Amino acid sequence: MDQKQNSLPVARAVEKNSVKLVIVEDDKFLRDLIIRKLSGEGFLVKEAATGEEGLEIMREEAPQLLLLDILLPGLSGYDVLEAMQKSEQLKSIPVVMLSNLGQKEEVERAKSLGAKDFLIKAKYTPGEIVTRIKEILDELYM
Amino acid sequence: MPFYSSFAARVFLFSCAAMLLLLVAAGFLMQMTAREFFLFFGIGGIGAAFILSFLLAYIITRPILKLAKAARRIAEGDSSVPVDMERNDEIGQLFHFFSGTAKHVRESREREIALSQIKSQFVMVAAHQLRTPLSALKWSLRLMLDGDMGEINEKQREFLEQSYQTNEHIIRLINDFLDISRIEEGRFGFQFQKTKILDSIQKAVEASTAQAAIRGVRLSFVKDIPAELEIIADESRIYTAVMNILDNAIRYSNAGEEVVVRAALTQGKLEVSITDKGIGIPEKERSKIFSRFYRASNAIRKQTEGSGLGLFIAKNIIEHHGGTIGFTSEEQKGTRVFFNIPAGEDFIKKQEKSYQPIGEVK
Structure with missing residues (x-):
């Protein structure tokens, strides 16, 4: 699996620390764990504990990809997706949902609001999440 | 319903016959000749008997018909039927009890919905x-x-x-x-899309490798289908189904034994089998193995933990893919669980049509 990851052109960009990600996740422990993995892989990660904070960070500097939780204090993940759709600046940022919801209706709702993929936290390991992010970045940018 | 078997018709015929008999009897008592009889009672008498019988049948059967109508609506699922009738006789009593029952049904149905x-x-x-x-x-x-x-x-x-x-x-x-x-x-949603089916099965096998190693069970995967074969399936549900079957196979094997997963293509169908040499399923219990919460007695003896849900869910998943699931088993020798899924693309339409959610009456 590692070989497959490294063979993606995106791997070189990640190695040069030039791929920026934003993660919106209210659980601090989960946030720390996934950031540790992503940073270890060479991504530049900015974190936000709420949707509002996430939108603000992205407005300052647009990332190449957003990892977004759904159940959040204040704005929900869906609200964030809607806000992004309305903004010229944020519209084109690909979003991967990272949530423990994940029934059909939730996945469909997120995708109809523009989410690229929907990963259920309890079903994916950090390594698998990284692989998926690299695949999506590769499709979009390479 | 034929005319003569309706309750109203019977009441009508019976009372009509009784009245006509009464008229004839009266004629006899009054020692009338046939001519006098017809002159005295004539068509009017017979007509009156008809009309009276009709009224009688109507009065007697009307409340019963009303009750029947209300009962039918409840049977059809509409429990909000108001049944009211001010009568003090037996029919009134019947109505009273019936309303009580209807209220009961309504309440328990509401409670059931709220509880679920x-x-x-x-x-x-x-x-x-x-x-x-x-x-x-x-x-x-x-x-x-x-x-x-x-x-x-x-x-x-x-x-x-x-x-x-x-x-x-x-x-x-x-x-x-x-x-x-x-x-x-009835909301077990499926997300069907073109899926590299070998990958989904492979993922489940890989995810079970560590569990197998811990239990000292060898796990092998025989791939008799091309890696790029795509079928319409719900990737994560198929993963769950294979995972659930594999979990049993590994759990109920003894250390040193082997579990073999095999994926093949026969007559346009994907066929997956998972074979173990474990404890097997007792013959008497084979019919219950796909029931929810059911666990075979020898399985409980070997392993106290287990929900008894795995195969029930697997069956549901496979059937939603238009497939079938079954097994062969011999006690102390092992079990082989197999399922097949149509590999064609047309099944998805069929399955949407035949999809009847459990708990939803149509």
Whole structure:
């Protein structure tokens, strides 16, 4: 699996620390764990504990990809997706949902609001999440 | 309903006959000749008997017809039927009891709906609340196992791997509970799309490798289908189905035995079989093996933990893919569970049409 990851052109960009990600996740422990993995892989990660904070960070500097939780204090993940759709600046940022919801209706709702993929936290390991992010970045940018 | 078998018609005919007999009897008593009889009573008498009988039949059967109509509506599922009739006789009593029963039915139906809503809400909230800390455990154990937190030695790896597998088991249990409650509600949603089916099965086999190793069971995967074969399926549900069957196969094998997963293509169908040499299923219990919460007696003896939901869910998943699932088994010799799924693209339309959610009356 590692070989497959490294063979993606995106791997070189990640190695040069030039791929920026934003993660919106209210659980601090989960946030720390996934950031540790992503940073270890060479991504530049900015974190936000709420949707509002996430939108603000992205407005300052647009990332190449957003990892977004759904159940959040204040704005929900869906609200964030809607806000992004309305903004010229944020519209084109690909979003991967990272949530423990994940029934059909939730996945469909997120995708109809523009989410690229929907990963259920309890079903994916950090390594698998990284692989998926690299695949999506590769499709979009390479 | 033919005319003569209707209750109203019978009352009418009976009373009509009685009245005509009465008229004839009266004629006899009054020692009338046939001519006098017809002159005296004539067509008017017979006509009156007809009209009176009709009225009688109407009065007697009207409340019964009303009751029947109300009962039919309740049987059809409309329990909000108001039944009111002010009568003090036996029919009035009947109405009184009937209204009581109808009220009862209505109340218990409302309670049932409210309870099932509370239950599914509870399962949803509980599942989500449990999944978050379990994800944190999964991720941190995985990061340690992957060496992201520094080097670990073999002994540490072994323990961490066992912890990881235990945690995975809890996550699977919670997923099973969530799936069951969705199946019961008829909201077990499927996301069908073109899927590289070998990858989904491979993923389930890979995810079971560690559990097999811990139990000393060898796990092998025979791939008799091309890697690029795509069929319309719900990737994560197929993963769950294979996972659930594999979990049993490994769990009920003895150390040193082998579990073989095989994927093949026969007559346009994907056929997957999972064969173990484990404890088998007692003959008497084979018919219950796909029932929810059922666990075979020898399985419980070998392993106290287990929800009895795995095969029930697997069956539901395979059938939603237009496939069938079955098994052959011999006690102490092993079990072979197999399922097939149509590999064509046209089944999805068929399955949408035939899809009847459980718990939804149409």
